[in-house]
Amino acid sequence: MSSPVFDPAAYAAQLQDKTARLRELLAPFDAPEPQVFDSPREHYRLRAEFRLWREGEDRHYAMFAPGDKRTPILIDDFPIASARINELMPRLKAAWQASATLSFKLFQVEFLTTLAGDALITLCYHRPLDAAWQAEAEGLAGELGVSLVGRSRGQRLVIGRDYAEEELEVAGRRFRYRQPEGAFTQPNGMVCQKMLEWAYAALGERGDDLLELYCGNGNFTLPLATRVRRVLATEISKTSVNAALANLEDNGIDNVTLVRLSAEELTEALNEVRPFRRLAGIDLKSYEFGIVFVDPPRAGMDPDTCELTRRFSRILYISCNPETLAANIAQLHDTHRVTRCALFDQFPYTHHMEAGVLLERR
Structure with missing residues (x-):
């Protein structure tokens, strides 16, 4: 992870440049003017990963x-990271400086924090971890008030929980999330909450069923x-x-069926190309899908999955790569138009951005 150039004074101009870039990418599709959701200028990143560099x-x-x-x-603090990460960094460093057991062959540290105030730290070593390490790590976790891996x-030794607990509010309801160590979570919690609220509003109140591809830990699924x-959701x-x-159960949401399939595999199942044992007992034909929600990786949807979404009257699409988003829209543009x-x-202070579109059948 490279460090962004932190310059709050330049933020407004950078956001204007991103808006112009998204507007240009979507111009061939007669897209409406984008709603723009900004970020806090500092302490917005809930995850951070650092290598350790030895001097003496x-x-x-x-x-x-x-x-x-x-x-x-070399870094003493990291202003783009959450206040919790900045509070923990010097205390963790002091602990490993004072302990040969904790510092011996320690080469990487990862922080995962949440808006709810929870924190999980992962310590990575080039050596086996023994009982002496476990004893010191347990003391450290208690001193810092964190879970530790x-x-x-x-080896993977867990002290406390192997996930951080988050709470996000959408339309007046609070949703609780377990965010596992080592798994993908949205790095900017405040902007993630804005994304959830936008998707919730764009979906609207419906009486039919939702197909969700690339559902992850249920970030969007819950609201x-x-x-x-009903929802049929897939994740590989x-x-x-x-x-x-676990998140569905913790939030008392019981109208979601979750299947461990890739988007490509689900496309094959819906096209009746081949059966999947993981779909045993699920009657795909019983669903009345009115809309599909997709949040694909940076590569976007593959052509077959993109064709699958064409069947739906409405396509709600969150993208971490507007270039591949534009390519997918180009494939769908003859049958669907961008209405939102x-x-x-x-990701302030970088060229990266996320975008959302609602496509509706012409």
Whole structure:
């Protein structure tokens, strides 16, 4: 992870540039003017990962410029990261500086925090972790008030929980999330909440069923499920599937069927190309899908999945890569038009942005 150039004074101009870029990408499709959802200027990133750089007997948090793994940028604080991460960084560093057991062959530290105030720290080692490490790590976790995971080759020792607990509010209802260590979560919590609210409003209150592809840990699934009759959701990551199932249960949401399939596999199932044992007992033909929600990886939807979405009168699409979003819209443009679009500034001070569109059949 390279460090963004932190310059709050330049934020407004950078956001204007991103808006112009999204507007240009969507111009061929006669998209409406995007709603723009900005980010806090600092302390917005809930996750951070640092390599450690050794100088003498001391180890320091370090980052590197892209393509350069030899010249460390030593870090004492990280203003784009959450206030909780900045509060924990010096205390954790002091702990490993004072303990040969904690610092020996420690090479990487990962922080996962939440708007709800929870924190999980992962310590990565080039050595086996023993009982002495466990004893010191348990004391450290208690002192810092965090859960802690120790990782080395073939080992994963958990002190406390192996997930952080988050709470996000959508339309006046609070949703609780388990965010597993090592799994994908949205890095900018405040902007994530704005994304959920936008998707909730764009979906609207419906009496039919929702198909969701790439559901992850249920980030969007939970609030969207309250707007429809039933949801069929798919996700390929086993860790994310388990987290999503726990999140559904924790929030008392019982109208979602979650299947561990990739979007490509579900496309084959709906096209009756081949059966899948993981769909045993699920009557796909009983669903009355009125809308599909997709939140694909940076590569966007593959052509077959994109064709699958064409069957739906409405396509709600969240994208972490507007270039592949534009390519997917181009494939669908002859049958669907963009009726809503939004820019979500998940990554201030970088060129990255997230976008959302609602496509409706012509």
